[in-house]
Amino acid sequence: MPQLTIDGKQITAPVGATILQVARENGIDIPTFCHHEALEPWGACRLCIVEVDEGSRTRLVTSCNFPVKEGLAVTTKNKSIIAIRKMIIELLLTRCPNAQAVRQMADKLGVTGTRFPIENEFCILCGMCVRVCKEIVGAQAISFASRGGNKKVASPFFKRSGDCIGCGACVYVCPTQCITMNDVTEATDVYAEGTEQVGYARVMNNWRTRLPLKVCKSCGNPIAPEFQLQVLGKKAGLAPDALDLCQGCKE
Ligand code: SF4
Ligand code: SF4
């Protein structure tokens, strides 16, 4: 088990842990914007930078993906770290001035405004949606598209995603709530006599994807996207009729 110091505190850390994990477990706060404990570290936002002294040299690293080592001396706050974090958040505030998560982080870091021309985005390009879709859901329905200032998360060719199962994990994980979905009711058919059959669909607005919702065979209420149930049922090896009832009718 490696022994190290973080801000002068002697710590024994688990093998394979990152500086961020060990710092947080020891009550030391390091700000992050692209980290989620359920996802692989990505090192994109750089807000989590710390200084490491390995004996022979000192350097700045991203703590979310830097593994602890024997004898490491970590500093989580000093003048240059604070200045870099402030610059990062100022740039994010320039890009996403109305995103609540960005404003809260700016407040926390004492950044009150930006010197640069304001944009009006909400996506901070943290990549959590892309990673949750790939690593947890296993769908790989979305990815980064374009480069530089035009970089964004999108479905393939900005068209309907054939791989999106409508699970909503990307909506849940997005720190700035810029991914939206709606469950809608729609008339699916109009019979000669004028009666309508009502259906339900889930609309993933950002991914231009509309998925019919399966309805409960007993009460007729919507359960979840049919595609999602098919995929999950297959993965779990369930019989085709195992997901025909909603939770309420199963009990
Ligand atoms: S809703 Fe679609 S894009 Fe979002 S995580 Fe689920 S499968 Fe991926
Ligand atoms: S859409 Fe949300 S989760 Fe995805 S990269 Fe942008 S801010 Fe992050």
Ligand code: FES
């Ligand atoms: S949290 Fe480490 S780079 Fe974003």
